[in-house]
């Protein structure tokens with residue numbers, strides 16, 4: 493009975509308020525509005541870098557760190573020091589730190605499924621930067637980086653021009669089982685198939701470092717001597733190491749032995765200006781701005797392409813001096 497009276501009193505009050513033009517407090521019904529977009533200041537991005545093996549890698553790391561600074565992003569950057577176990581560990585650390593997204597340049601192509609699945613289970617998207625990983629497509633949102641296969645093809649095309657389609661080539665291969673080494677190896681051979689007088693007489697890894705490039709080139713020269721007419725190096729650092737070895741052997745790099753490398757970093761331009769390197773196929777390390785732009789889109793639920801390719805050129809000695817001052821790495 494009491495409840496009945498209370499309800500009647502409440503309806504009378506509501507009626508009175510209505511006639512007086514007053515609105516009683518309303519229940520707020522949530523409206524279907526678009527969610528508030530996050531900005532760079534709201535996000536934490538993790539980055540698992542593979543190491544610091546080359547001039548290219550140094551430029552890549554600087555680009556990631558400097559861009560994060562400029563955009564005011566909280567960046568958790570971990571360096572795996574050329575070790576896959578450490579890089580897997582780095583991804584796990586970033587998962588524990590609950591970052592919003594993880595960028596990674598996988599040191600080698602295989603062995604990533606388990607840890608990428610862990611990130612997916614934790615709701616953390618992964619962007620592959622610079623290097624691909626051989627995993628199911630649902631384990632990463634996008635790959636931002638170069639077409640390594642085309643770089644290998646371009647190296648062979650340029651080598652064919654340079655040598656008139658006749659060469660005894662030694663090859664300095666990048667880190668075994670890494671995406672750039674696999675693709676640069678394959679792309680080069682694809683084109684060489686059309687040139688029966690271009691032969692690869694030796695091929696060995698120099699692990700993308702200058703020291704190993706020099707060591708392996710010394711070995712090639714001791715084993716093959718003047719038979720060698722050309723060097724194909726999967727990166728600039730190994731080419732620069734090879735140049736030292738060729739000079740120590742009493743030969744003229746770029747003249748007695750033609751040399752082509754991939755990256756087109758500052759060291760390659762200096763070598764071209766000195767007449768010691770015959771061409772550099774570009775591989776762009778300045779991926780910071782594109783990476784963070786892509787990351788923010790992913791975090792905000794926007795659809796992004798599965799592959800964002802880098803734009804790259806080919807450089808030769810004739811205008812290297814003019815171009816060098818415009819290069820950023």
Ligand code: AHR
Nearest residue numbers: 545546548672700727775
């Ligand atoms: O993944 C890109 C490659 O890695 C670069 O060509 C090389 O210099 C680096 O170490």
